[in-house]
Amino acid sequence: MEKKDLDWAGLGFGYVQTEQRYVSNFKDGKWDEGGLTEDANIVLNECAGVLQYAQTCFEGLKAYTTEDGRIVTFRPDLNAERMFDTAKRLEMPPFPKERFVEAVKAVVKANAAYVPPYGSGATLYIRPYMFGTNPVIGVKPAAEYQFRIFTTPVGPYFKGGAKPLTLCVSDFDRAAPHGTGHIKAGLNYAMSLHPIVEAHNAGFAENMYLDAATRTKVEETGGANFLFVTKDGKVVTPKSDSILPSITRRSLMIVAKEYLGLEAEEREVYFDEVKDFAECGLCGTAAVISPVGKIVDHGKEICFPSGMDEMGPITRKLYETLTGIQMGRLDPPEGWIVEIK
Numbered sequence: 606m607e608k609k610d611l612d613w614a615g616l617g618f619g620y621v622q623t624e625q626r627y628v629s630n631f632k633d634g635k636w637d638e639g640g641l642t643e644d645a646n647i648v649l650n651e652c653a654g655v656l657q658y659a660q661t662c663f664e665g666l667k668a669y670t671t672e673d674g675r676i677v678t679f680r681p682d683l684n685a686e687r688m689f690d691t692a693k694r695l696e697m698p699p700f701p702k703e704r705f706v707e708a709v710k711a712v713v714k715a716n717a718a719y720v721p722p723y724g725s726g727a728t729l730y731i732r733p734y735m736f737g738t739n740p741v742i743g744v745k746p747a748a749e750y751q752f753r754i755f756t757t758p759v760g761p762y763f764k765g766g767a768k769p770l771t772l773c774v775s776d777f778d779r780a781a782p783h784g785t786g787h788i789k790a791g792l793n794y795a796m797s798l799h800p801i802v803e804a805h806n807a808g809f810a811e812n813m814y815l816d817a818a819t820r821t822k823v824e825e826t827g828g829a830n831f832l833f834v835t836k837d838g839k840v841v842t843p844k845s846d847s848i849l850p851s852i853t854r855r856s857l858m859i860v861a862k863e864y865l866g867l868e869a870e871e872r873e874v875y876f877d878e879v880k881d882f883a884e885c886g887l888c889g890t891a892a893v894i895s896p897v898g899k900i901v902d903h904g905k906e907i908c909f910p911s912g913m914d915e916m917g918p919i920t921r922k923l924y925e926t927l928t929g930i931q932m933g934r935l936d937p938p939e940g941w942i943v944e945i946k
């Protein structure tokens with residue numbers, strides 16, 4: 606199969622339309638057979654549930670070309686499971702998990718020419734999503750839904766690639782206790798648009814959100830979980846019911862312990878202790894691991910000893926091990942790598 610002639614190394618995190626996408630519709634209480642289509646456009650009734658009451662959710666994962674030329678995805682079963690949980694919380698019909706994984710495989714295979722080559726620094730981002738399609742005007746869940754998956758080749762999420770980021774502590778809250786912070790609902794991202802525009806206008810790459818109830822504990826950013834490294838080399842990640850259970854973060858905790866022999870702990874992290882960490886990073890499918898050099902809290906700067914020039918040493922080891930597993934340079938734990946054939 607011949608690859609498309611794209612400037613792979615020059616890609617940012619943007620939408621590049623690819624050839625095929627997967628579509629399945631839910632009607633009369635069941636999902637139809639589904640299949641691939643070349644049609645990238647969606648025609649909806651003006652009163653569709655998604656347009657009125659934002660009944661929509663999504664997932665994100667990637668396909669990689671390995672060193673030996675295979676195309677693989679990373680733990681798609683966990684995306685299937687998280688989307689299942691998200692759908693239930695939003696009163697949407699969950700898409701069957703096995704079908705989710707099969708649909709991911711089908712759409713990646715159909716767009717194999719867009720999976721960036723090994724070593725290009727780019728990957729194929731896979732975006733499953735679901736939304737209410739029938740007219741809804743009283744506040745209630747839709748009765749009909751569409752599940753889709755498109756793919757788009759992407760480069761680094763943050764401009765500058767692996768250069769450490771500067772974040773600011775947000776005055777806005779991302780998620781309430783007992784709210785929707787732990788699921789991948791579109792509404793969580795809609796509410797983050799104003800804070801992210803403000804952060805960008807002030808020169809920051811992202812927001813650090815604190816817990817809404819007490820504003821004393823670290824939660825996450827708009828699109829990634831936090832990882833910290835203590836001065837004695839322990840990996841620490843915030844525990845909270847209102848952050849998204851990142852698949853990258855859960856994987857990195859295993860990588861830290863089982864590949865690197867590090868201590869790794871998920872616990873509440875108070876904002877007051879952030880100044881004492883040696884390294885900080887953001888982790889997620891899009892972010893991979895993006896190092897954080899500085900966090901600004903209303904003019905007060907927290908500068909991590911790892912500095913503003915490169916990743917800290919443990920962050921780098923985590924990054925290299927995770928991407929080594931994803932790109933086929935290291936043996937994966939059982940079930941982590943799913944080959945597309």
Ligand code: PLP
Pocket residue numbers: 665825826827828829830849850851852853854888889890891
């Ligand atoms: N947190 C938020 C708010 C996100 O949007 C994402 C992206 O999916 C993550 C964390 C990272 O999750 P994952 O590693 O599963 O991509």
Ligand code: COI
Pocket residue numbers: 664665666827828829889890891892
């Ligand atoms: C992802 O990492 O897949 C996400 O969904 C985050 C989003 C901000 C791009």
